[in-house]
Each structure stands twice: as C-alpha cells, then as structure tokens.
Amino acid sequence: MQHRPPNQRRAAALIGAAALAAGLTGAGSPANAQTAEGLAAFATPGSRLEIDAPAALETVPSLVPDREDFAFLGEAGDLVWIAGTVDGRTFPTLDAREADTDVTVSLAKTEGPGDAWLYTFEGAGFADPLASTAGGESFTLLAGTTAPVVLAVDEPGRYTLELVAREDGAASGSVATGHAQAPASASTTYSLTAAEATTEEAANLAAGHDAAAGNAQAASSCEVVADGHVDIGPRFVDGEWTVQLRDDRQSESVWRDLADTVIHVPDAAVFPIPEGDFDFLGEPGEEIYMLPQVQAAGIVWPGWxxxxxxxxxxxxxxxxxxxxxxxxxxxxxxxxxxTFGGADVLFNSAEALPQTVSVPRNTHAHGNWTFSEAGVYRLTIEFTATTADGETVTDSAEIQLAVGDATDPDDACTGGTGGADTEGDQDDDRDGWLPTTGTGWLLWGLGAAVLAVVAGAVIMSATRKRRTAADGAAADQTGDADAV
Structure with missing residues (x-):
C-alpha cells in the first residue's frame, strides 16, 4: 500500500470521515456507528473555544490485527485497550458541528504506564493514526462536521489523558478593539483504567462469548442479531457440510449455528408496499416488515x-x-x-413448498426479506451440492426470526449455546480484533451494496429455478442480463 505524507493522510482521512458521517448517515453503515457516545464536542461561542467531554472512559481489551496499517499499535496479537466503548462495537466521535472554525486537536498524557493513540480510517478502511502521546502529532477537524475515531492504549493501568484543541488558522482582529487575537484554545481531561487481561479473554470478547462484548441478546440465551451484516450459507466444519450464519458485525467474522442465533427485525423495518409489480406482497400502501436488499441503518442486512x-x-x-x-x-x-425496478421472487411462502433457487459457487448476494405480520418465524432451509468427487452433500437448518419490537427474541430461540467459530476465516487476513468505525463501514457498505444488488440480480435471475410440491419439476428461468 502506498502512503501519502502524514499531513495529507490525516487531512484526507478526517475529511472523508467527516463527510461520510455527516452526509451519508444510513446509506451503508451500521446504526451503532451513528449513535455512539461522543468523545468530545467542540463549540466556539463568541471568541471562546469550549469542549464538552466525559471525564471517565470505559475500556475493552482487544488484539492488534495482523495488518500493516495497525503496526503503529504494536505487533500482531498484542493486547491493546479500546477506550470510550463499553461493547466493542460502538465508537466515540469528535463533534465540531457547533464550531465556527476548524479545530486543531492533539493528545497528551499526564499519567499512565503506556502510550495512547487516536486513529480513524481512510480509503477502503485502512487505519490512519491521527495523534499519540508518544509522537505529539496533531490533526485538523473541520468546522461543522463530526468524525468517528478510536482511542487506544497499549499497557494495562490507570491513565490521565488530555485532549487539547485550538482554533485553526492565524490570529484574527477583534471587531470591537481592532487588535489581533491569538487563536482560542481549550482542553479536556479523561481518566481511564485498562484492566489486566489475557489474549484469550480478549479473543473471547471479540467472538461474543462474554456478555461484556456487548452482544445484543440481553436476556436471551441466543445471540441476537439486530443490525449489521450477516450471511447464511454452507461451509465444511470438521469435514462435514454444515449450514451456518456468518456474522460480520465485528472486525473478525464469526460463523454461528442458526439454532443459537435469532435475527431481530425491528419496527424500524416497516415499509409500505409500493405500486407496481409487488402484488405478491399485498395491496399497495399496506405495511410489511422488510429487510431491504441494500443495507439500511439500524436494520440487519442478511444475505446468502x-x-x-x-x-x-x-x-x-x-x-x-x-x-x-x-x-x-x-x-x-x-x-x-x-436494476430498473420490478421484482424477481425467489421464495414465497404463499405458494406450495418446497421451493429452490440455484446459487453459483463463490457467490455473495442480498435480497429483500419480507414478513407480513409481527411475531416469531422459523424458516427451514437446506443447502445441497455435488462435490468434485461426485458426492452429494446436504444440510438443513432453521433461520429463527423475531419480527417486531414487541416480539421477544427469547421466544424464537430453540438452541441457546451462543457458540461461534472464528476458525475457517483464514482468508480474511484479520487474525486479531479491533473496532471498525463508521468510516470503514460506510465506505465498505456502499460498495458492497452496489455489488450485492447487481450481482444478485444478474446471478440469481440467470440461474433461478423453482421446484414446488405441486409439480415437482424444475424449470430454468433466464433473466435479462442485457438490462444491467
């Protein structure tokens, strides 16, 4: 990866983060990236610069990923502590929406055994350090914007950190006196404690085995997925063809058993049925629950x-x-x-079952999942294939869903071990876990959404076949690829 000079990188990273966080909310990022606690809010009433910030920050132990862009935090697998997030998935922001001028920000340490860093993401999700207690760097946050950031420390113990902000630019003249004024500055102090932890404990937190990892199940014995990206599909587990759910809500993906997982569809997923080729859903204007084909904030985004x-x-x-x-x-x-509207129906429970679609190998796609009423749903699915050796492999599982805010996910849970398997994801090049901020999710989500829509429409339409209990015969249907 080619790197630009530090100042250019910092400017590009923050401009990108601020623009995405301010202008693309809901376009492709998880809702938790938008509702995080703020790390600091800057305001410039009159000639003053003010900072509103929490005095104390919680920390979560984590592991440095095996990636070059995270080398500033230490070696791959080293322990670090992420501050400002109590669940490992929501992250603080720097908020300059009430600032009239750009703000130059730096980080200092008055107490603590190790060093601290502030970093964000640039480009397609590469970590970009902004400031540290070791290097004394500073960066500029543009007036009127917000930027998601990550605060990390590299040793266990008690820390007192100082965030210093200064109005960017040269001294200006006072309207009242005509005299030049130095740029205003202000600071805020954070206290945090990085508790002793082991790499195993940090790994368990990342995999969602500990309640402190912030998984959403609260009182449920199943892992509850209420937002973020997941996929359902087959894989080989200990040599056995197995249907599971791939959970991409954290930096390191995990595979979960469907019996131990509940997808929660909130009332925020209620949409009116549109006019046009959607009569299979009901009358236009009637409301249904829908998990859309393109990712939406605050709603889980399931694919296959x-x-x-x-x-x-x-x-x-x-x-x-x-x-x-x-x-x-x-x-x-x-x-x-x-691509030009209309609907290509893959599954419809109003028609005779079973129904089958053919999915090419090495495919990742998304569609619109709809439910006409609130309540508990269980979808019995099966994936079948023929290996290169001529062996037929098949496995079935139930997708468990709790639809509606009033539906208790515990009522949908039939398993409840909460188990997750991080093995088998060696192709991800993400051996450790660190939070992904809103910036990385936004950039990734926009590209993934476009690819999923186009690839899904072309691949699935071109290969779709339906088998019903009524006719038992397969009929290949070819989509109009020229329309894309």
Missing part, C-alpha cells in the same frame, strides 16, 4: 453466501438453496429488485 474457501475448493458447480417450510403468523417472501 457460497464463498467459504472449503466450498469453493470442493464444489465445482452451483449450490441448491431450498426453502422447505415456513412457520410463523404471516407470509414470508424473498425477492430481488431489478
């Missing part, structure tokens, strides 16, 4: 995935995805929105 390395290596052809049964208070559909 045949990209596990073991699947790609062992299966030369496509994978059949079968919907065998639907249990729930209303109807379930899964459909694709075409």
């Amino acid at each position: 995935n045949t990209q596990d390395p073991g699947v790609i290596e062992a299966v030369p052809g496509s994978v059949d995805w079968n919907l065998a049964a639907v249990e729930g208070p209303g109807a379930f559909t899964l459909f694709l929105t075409g």
